[in-house]
């Protein structure tokens with residue numbers, strides 16, 4: 001029976017274990033310019049014992065930004081900053097993919113080029129509040145629906161960002177199509193009411209994601225590209241009339257492309273970025289979707305030592321991504337292996353700030369404490 005500590009072939013690379021560091025936005029890039037710097041490099045290097053680190057979501061363009069101090073991958077300074085991170089992780093024997101991000105309507109004009117409105121598949125305002133560029137929380141604005149002829153430009157932005165990720169020394173990229181951001185907004189019919197070839201049928205709503213995936217494969221090759229999805233996710237005001245049909249179609253199409261892995265968030269932990277509630281009565285993604293995807297199936301959301309061990313042993317999933325507990329436990333693989341106690345995480349320091357709640361969580365042998 002496979003364990004969390006077995007190696008795993010993921011497309012073109014081999015992971016030393018199946019314990020993945022989930023992508024985690026921390027809003028700590030250097031200002032101005034949203035540039036990764038030495039502190040971010042230290043944070044990721046501390047976690048290099050993960051089989052794979054997936055970076056925090058990283059905007060592909062200024063238009064793709066929706067929160068203050070999230071890093072980008074569209075300026076030469078950002079590429080140089082990410083190089084510090086990838087070199088530090090590689091020096092510690094780790095592997096790291098960059099998560100490519102466009103937030104779509106989950107933004108505010110204060111983040112947008114020339115103060116324009118955020119863009120989206122349709123002019124549907126999400127409920128809830130946005131973080132403005134100066135860290136205020138305001139109601140969302142009604143986004144501007146993208147013109148059909150603008151979409152190819154955003155596909156090209158993803159391609160350019162994937163090229164930049166290569167220049168920055170990453171091992172691969174993950175396309176962020178989860179959690180109610182732009183690509184997910186196109187997939188789900190609660191946010192997409194378009195009548196062109198990017199709206200309506202499931203095939204049409206999946207078109208943008210598949211075009212982006214193909215463009216990124218063109219840069220990296222299929223063996224170094226993963227895609228993240230969140231079926232049934234309600235975070236960022238998402239909904240779909242038939243998620244089982246939609247996400248099975250998407251996973252089949254991604255499987256046909258032979259990508260390195262599909263990364264699926266369990267509905268039970270859809271709101272982990274904003275709260276701690278875990279609902280155990282929601283469907284399991286591996287039950288609903290695994291059969292549709294032929295490659296490596298990575299799952300995230302509400303895992304601990306026990307249920308992760310069981311999910312890998314039963315073959316339900318191939319690898320498990322840990323979010324909140326990886327924030328608080330830089331040496332998580334070692335702790336899981338030894339059955340050691342875990343440091344509790346402090347939600348108050350998830351977003352923004354510097355070392356506190358970021359690089360100062362103690363190691364088992366208090367290497368960094």
Ligand SMILES: Cc1cc2nc3c(=O)[nH]c(=O)nc-3n(C[C@H](O)[C@H](O)[C@H](O)COP(=O)(O)O)c2cc1C
Nearest residue numbers: 022023024025057269272273301302322323324350
């Ligand atoms: C502070 C924080 C930031 C997050 N940022 C991202 C992100 O940048 N990209 C993403 O795909 N998911 C993000 N998530 C979701 C996590 O990757 C993960 O799916 C979620 O936390 C559930 O896993 P967990 O129960 O192990 O924490 C974030 C979650 C948290 C708590």
